[in-house]
Amino acid sequence: MSTGSLTPDDDYQVIVGDAALELSQFPDAFFQSCITSPPYWGVRDYGIQGQIGAEGSLGDYIDHLRMVFHEIRRVLRDDGTLWLNIGDTYTSGNRTWRAPDRKNPARAMKYRPPTPVGLKPKDLVGVPWRLAFSLQEDGWYLRSDIIWYKPNVRPESVKDRPTQSHEYVFMLSKSDRYYYNHKAGMEPTTDRNALRHGRTLWTIPTKPNRSSHFAMFPPSLVKRCIDLGSQPGDRIIDPFCGSGTVGLVCLETNRRFAGIEIKPEYAALALSRTPWAGGQPAH
Ligand SMILES: C[S@@+](CC[C@H](N)C(=O)[O-])C[C@H]1O[C@@H](n2cnc3c(N)ncnc32)[C@H](O)[C@@H]1O
Numbered sequence: 062m063s064t065g066s067l068t069p070d071d072d073y074q075v076i077v078g079d080a081a082l083e084l085s086q087f088p089d090a091f092f093q094s095c096i097t098s099p100p101y102w103g104v105r106d107y108g109i110q111g112q113i114g115a116e117g118s119l120g121d122y123i124d125h126l127r128m129v130f131h132e133i134r135r136v137l138r139d140d141g142t143l144w145l146n147i148g149d150t151y152t153s154g155n156r157t158w159r160a161p162d163r164k165n166p167a168r169a170m171k172y173r174p175p176t177p178v179g180l181k182p183k184d185l186v187g188v189p190w191r192l193a194f195s196l197q198e199d200g201w202y203l204r205s206d207i208i209w210y211k212p213n214v215r216p217e218s219v220k221d222r223p224t225q226s227h228e229y230v231f232m233l234s235k236s237d238r239y240y241y242n243h244k245a246g247m248e249p250t251t252d253r254n255a256l257r258h259g260r261t262l263w264t265i266p267t268k269p270n271r272s273s274h275f276a277m278f279p280p281s282l283v284k285r286c287i288d289l290g291s292q293p294g295d296r297i298i299d300p301f302c303g304s305g306t307v308g309l310v311c312l313e314t315n316r317r318f319a320g321i322e323i324k325p326e327y328a329a330l331a332l333s334r335t336p337w338a339g340g341q342p343a344h
Pocket residue numbers: 078079080081097098099100101107111112113114274276277278300301302303304305306307321322323324327
């Protein structure tokens with residue numbers, strides 16, 4: 062695990078710290094691609110000072126993420142891409158807390174954000190699109206809104222709307238021309254010999270996990286982003302590394318990886334999932 066003593070050149074590293082701060086140690090145009098899932102707004106309490114997602118206002122949350130992705134844009138090569146997974150949430154109806162969930166303790170909230178101005182209790186907030194528009198304003202090219210459809214989600218207890226069964230993976234680029242391996246996105250058709258151009262609906266089940274991190278990426282989702290946006294040997298960054306799924310898939314696909322994670326326990330978990338499992342970076 063690194064606390065800043067490694068050089069940015071290391072082939073695999075997990076840095077403990079705040080995303081925006083730690084990104085500043087990397088040079089311009091260093092990474093080919095960023096694949097990440099930031100904390101969602103008001104959904105989980107990671108219980109650590111400086112965490113993103115616990116902002117009192119939606120505007121502050123969006124601004125906070127825009128700042129992180131501004132740095133990501135700087136450290137991406139000009140032909141680089143950002144693959145940003147983000148889900149939506151409903152207004153809290155001005156409830157100020159959420160009861161503990163036995164299976165998922167991080168879902169117990171010490172606070173619930175207030176209903177944003179202009180919205181009503183029960184409104185879907187539209188977080189993904191608010192963030193996407195903010196990133197567009199900041200200079201990113203918004204190239205695709207991929208729907209990650211989760212066929213195996215558990216039904217929600219609400220009876221007045223459908224169960225949410227998708228999240229977004231926004232594909233954004235730093236420039237109007239960028240590396241994109243369209244062949245990697247080809248999909249089989251009903252005619253077994255034919256392939257068609259990749260579509261924006263990705264059906265990928267979530268995997269139950271027994272680890273102590275509750276918002277893990279399915280590796281196959283990460284692999285699709287890696288295959289489409291990079292080549293072997295390229296550098297990939299995940300500024301919200303969590304349990305390190307992006308890093309693991311980078312190892313499997315021969316990409317170099319840097320992850321940033323604010324919570325030391327999760328950074329340790331990320332390193333414990335690597336084949337060397339001793340916490341030593343690979344060289
Ligand atoms: C949605 S999870 C990422 C999960 C990850 N994709 C995985 O597969 O495990 C978001 C992570 O961001 C971390 N985080 C929250 N605020 C942060 C910050 N300011 N800087 C870096 N990491 C932060 C949280 O601790 C959490 O582990």
